[in-house]
Each structure stands twice: as structure tokens, then as C-alpha cells.
Amino acid sequence: MADTLEVWIVNAYRGSETVNFLQEQLRPFLSAHPSIRIEWRLLTFANALTEYVRAYKQGTPPDVFEFGTTWLPTLARLHMLSTVPSGIMSSRPIAPYLATASRYDERVYGVPWTADTTCFMARKDIIKQFAIDPMHPLSWDQFRHICRKIAENRLYGCQDGRAPRPIYFSCRPERVTLHRMSPWLWSGGFEYPRLHEKPISIMTSPRLQSTLEYIDELMHISGSTTEEARMSNYEGNLSFFLYGHTAFHMTSLFEAIRNVVSGPEPTVNSIPTQVIAMPCGPSGSIPYGGGSMLGVSSATTNQDAAWELVEALQAPTLVAAWTSWIYSLPAIECDFWERYLQSPDIQVLYANMQRARTYPMHPMWGSLERRLAVGLSELMWHLVEFGKNTETFARAVRIDKEINEILSLYWEVEI
Template sequence: MNRTLRVWLIITSREHDVLKFLNKRFSQFEEQHNINIELKLITWNRAFETLIEAYKNNNSPDIIQIGTTWVRTLAYMGYIEKIPQDFETRTSFVENMNQICIYRGDQYAVPWNVDTIVLATRTDYLKTLGIKKRDLDSWEKFYQVCETITEKRRSDPDLPEALAFSLRAEADLLHRFAAILWSKGGEFADFYQIPEKILTEEKVMENISYLADLMQTSDIKASDLDKHPYQLNNEFYRQGSYVFYIGSWYGIIEDISHNSFESENGNYNYTILPFPSADGTKSQTYGGGSVLAVSSRSEHKQKAWKLIELFLQDDFINEWIRVTGKVPAFEVDFWQKRDVDQRINTMYQQSINSKTYPAHPAWATIEKILSTAVAHSIWELIDNNNTEINEETFKLLKKADQNIRDLLKLSWEMKNYE
């Protein structure tokens, strides 16, 4: 009998440190449970496709880390196993993450990591530029602040640029776009129907125009459009090139865990602000993360769930945060520090109030269509110094809508798959 437990985890950085940590923990597990562990690290960009290909080729892993929007799709296809009745999962403090793990009344995955789109900044820059937090509680005010920073840079080019915002045609761009759309009171169409308008819906197009305008106001040029998010991370956190950053909270967690960017006087400069809203009141941002599941084709289901139990233990999680910069979707020591660290408290509150995409069976493909169309429409406007949706941009958005409608018609028989 095959004595190997195959584990696929999604890692985006620090691969050497991750492997060192996991090999140590896995060796202990292997000895205790008389099994070998074969680890494969994959990236978000190809994770879903790689997993589906593995199932098609009868080469699927035993344990998989998956995105929250994939759970019900994989459960519907019969690719992942129900959680055993005696398995002690850890409930997430983010309710939509608990719900996303449920399919037709049964739980198929366990919450693991949580992530949201945040607005990060440096407190020393805010002080130098005379910016108050109340100046940033709505998107209209945020636009005005970025405009003022850009104007000041014309006479003082040594000042940092206003905004770091990745516009690559990837899923992360859609996360940022959706976060701003939702926080301004907008919504995507109901994908469980076959909507006439999706990206051509009025509020969605207004959001595209707003972002194209914000990018140009922040002096983001066509040459900046393909900057990788990690490059912007580095320029914001390590080079201090920008006042604001909209994206993942990875750098903030690294700062909390390692004091990586601590100022000379011992006070942290990098912080998170509450996400702006339409009118300065309660806001919502995008909330995602990942969960753990066991393949329905695993020959070692019992030991696979035992290994997942290890992944959920406090001592494992505390080290995992330090090594990867990923934080758990459930209560641990890290989140208990929210009473004394405003950054952690903001992260916690934003996670609780976050929204996520619909758990539609075709979401992986829908997400690609949306990401590409949003990116190309913003690129087109910036490249032509436009801020309003023109005929060319509208055609692009309308074509994406049609592609999604065609896809929804193909998956119509799965509309009641929940």
C-alpha cells in the first residue's frame, strides 16, 4: 500500500523558511504516524487549474489548501471529502468563512487563513503632510488627499508618491476593485441568475471611472500598469515610496511579527486605516483567505485529517504567522493583541465586516473574465488620459458581460447546487 501523504499548500513568499519549518514539523508527524509526507508548494495564480488537472489525471493530493470560493465547486464535483463527525474544527470569527465551508448541510473544509484588502499608510507621512484620519473616511476625501499630495510633489519631488495600487490583470485586482465597489455601496449582479448587465451596470462603471481618475490623479502612468504587487509592496514598505497602499495586509503582519519596518524611536510608522466608505460611515472591504480540505480520493483520509489537526494547533499557527505572514481565521494569541495594537484591531474588525464573492460553481472562470476586463478598461482610460467610460471601453465591458452570460447559461443546471 502507498505510504505517502501528499500535501499541497499555497505559498507566495519565503519558500526557504516555510520548507525549513514544515520539514521539521512533518518529520515528527511522519515518525508518530508511520507515513511519509510529500509536500508541494504552489502559487495562487495557477492553483485552481493545477488542482483540477491533478484530479483529471488521477493524481490529486491528499490534503489541499484552497481558496474560499472553490469549496462548493469542488464539493459539487465530488473532489473533496466531508469532515468526519469527530473532527474538532476551529470556528472562524468571520461568519461568511464558516458558511462557505458548508455544502448541502455538510462541512467539507475547515477555515485556516483570513485576508482582506486594506488601506495602509505611514503615520510619519500623515503627520508631515498634515493629513488627519478624518480626511480619509470617504472615497471622495481620499481622492482629494491624493490630489493634494500629487500637487505638492510638483514643487517638491522628494515627497513620496500618493498611492501604490497594482493594476495587473490578476485576481488580486478584482479583490481591490470589489472592495472599493462594496465600500461605496455598489454590488455585482446576481450571478445565480443570468443578468443583463454586470460590468456595464451603472455603479460598476462609476467605480471603473473613479479608479481610472484616482490613478491619474495619483500620477500613476501607463508605464506603471504592469508593476507586480510584490514590487509595489517592496516600494511601499521598504523604500517608503508611497503615502498610501491598497492591497493585502502582508507587510503589516510582517512588521508586527518581526518589527521589520520599526522606526528609530520605537513607534511603528506603518499602520492600517479603516477602509473609506461612500459617506464616511460603516464600510465593507473584500474578505478572502483559504481553507483546508481532504481529497475524496485519498487513501489515507484518517491520517490526512490528523495532519490538518496539527495545522490548526496554536503552537503551529503561532510559528506559521511568523514564517509566512499569514494569519488564522480563528482566535489565537495574535488576535488577542487587538486590545493593545490598533493595527490588529482594525484588521480584526475589517475581517468581521468583510464581504466575499458568491460561491458560484463557475466562479473561477467568472473571476478571470472580470479581472481581465476591469484591468483592460482601466488601462485603456489611463492610456488615453480619460476618466469617463467611452465607446471603446464600453464595448470591452459589454463583451465581458456577454462572455459571462454565456458561461452562466452553460452552468444553469448547477444554479441550485448549494
């Protein structure tokens, strides 16, 4: 009798090719386990968490599924995940934060699969012009000075009008805005509070507010516009990689990894670029650490087969092939690192992962993350349109009040 396993994978880039790729990678495993059949479903990070919770409530969860590292506390608190049996993880996590992110309430619920970290990039001509060492972060003062020089060159030194502007900040109300702003906040000395305490202050935190003042200054130097603030990630990448409109850019790993694994895509990468360390604020240079994990549903009737499949999916050879194919980073030790760690870009990203910070491991983080992303977007949009003024703080007070209202639901039940 066949053991049919329903497996949900989060991957938007490769689409339907994903199933064929993973089936081929799993061919030795499936040949050795002829009773196992896999039914695949592909999701995006935008809808996966909602779909998981809906399926669980309806009594039809997948047996094996991929999920974001920040979702683990929510899924574990809802009793949707089985604990990971000993011996399943064949390789060590590549960075300390991944080991921490796999746990909730002293139990291991997730098997690290892919890794994500801050990807801060610069045009190579800018790196050369200002003698920037990609591995050693600029101080905030140094970075601000370079941004001023770039802006002055655009205004007074460039004859053809094609000189880049320093940097732009996306203000769209999306999770990615929070992921890309958090490194600035952490580097500026802000720390997300322990969410078990009440009341909490996030947007009104003096450290966060002082960092916003620095971001506001960079926006002013760069001449940020509302049109830029509206740009999608795709539009922002085209602006940087294809047209070279800005000197610096914070983006996803995709283009950087593709440049290393497959070479620059001519239709996208017309400007030579390189990954550099995140600028160093008062508290250092602190990147974001995220990624994805594999888990097994607590409701599956095929626990043994499900964990055997997870073990196969987390095998170092498969993880190396998978992350190279989707242009991501492996969350474990594997030959991807032996093959590509000589690349300067991968060296910076690897160093980022070693000192990366994650969000609080809290069951309500999914709801808080959405509100924080929208709130941060609102504050940044206000900076673009009006600069920092008394209304900026008034908005921060209102957002913190709403965040405390969300957390009050948890406090009433748990505390």
C-alpha cells in the same frame, strides 16, 4: 504498515523551508502516529487550482491539500472534497465570512487555516499631516480632498521634488487586481449578482460604473501613468515601502504582518507606514475577505489518517506559529491574536475581517474570476490612457457578454 499521505501546501515565500518547518511543528503528532508518513508538495496560488483539477482527473489527487476560499464551490461541485467530520475543527473561525466560505450546498467541506483581508496603508507622515484616524475610515469625499492636497503639495509646495503622489492603481490582468478593486466596488454600492440568474450585468452595472468614475478621478488627481499601470506587485511595494513614491497603497498582508512580527526589513521599509481603514463609500467601508482552507480528497483511501492530520494542522498552536512564520493571519482563534492584537495594524486588519465580504459561492467562480480580473484590468488601463469615455462602456458591454457566455455552460447543465 505505513499510511503515506500526500499533502499539497500553497506557499511561495518560504519555499523548501516550508517542509522542514511543518515537519517540526508536526513532530508531536507524528511521534504519536508512527504509522503516518507525509510526502509534501509545494505550489503557488497561481497554479494550485489547475494542478488539483489535473491530478483529480488523472486519478492521482493529494490526500490533504490547501486551497483558496473562493475555490471551494468548484472543488465541491466536482466532488473532489470530502465533507468535514464533526469535531475536526478545534477552534472557531476568527471572522463570520470564513464560516460561510467553508460551506457549499449546506455541507462543510473546508477547515479554515489562513485568512486574508484588505490591507490599505498610508505613510505615517501623511497620517500625521492630515490627522487621519487609522481605525475610522475617511469618507470618499475626505479621501479625494486629501489626495488633492497631496497632489498640490507635490506640484507647488515641495522644493526638492521628493513629495509623494497620492495613490496608484495597478492595472495588470491578474486576480489580485480584482481582489484589490472589489472593496472599492462594494463600498461604492456594487454587489456581485446571483450567478444563477440570467442574464447578469457586472461591468455595465450603474454602481460599478459610478465607482469607476471615482477611481478615474483619483487616477487623474494622482497623475497615473502607463508605467505605473504596468507595475508588478513587487515593484509597487518597492515604490511605496522603499522609495515612498505614493502616500497611500493597497497591498498584500505580507509587509504589514512582517513589520509587526519581525520588525521592518531595512532593505525594503525605509518609509514608516501604517495600516488604515479602507475609505468609506456610499455603502460603507467594505473590505475583501479571503484566505485558505484545508481539505481532504474524496478519493483518498486514508480518510481517517487524513482527517487526523488536518486536525493537527489546524491546532491553534500550529496555526499561530505557521501564520507568524509566513506573515499571514490565522483563520481561527489562537494565541496569535492575544500576542499581536495590541498592534494598531493588527487591530485594523482584525476589524476589516469582521465586516469583510466575499465573492459569490458559485462553481464557475474560478473561470469568472479570471475573466473579471482581465476585464477590470482592461477598463482601468483604458482609464489611465484615455479617461472615462463612451468606449469605456462599450468595452464593459463586451466583457459582460463574455461573462454571460461562460455562465451559459452552467445554466445549460444546472438550470
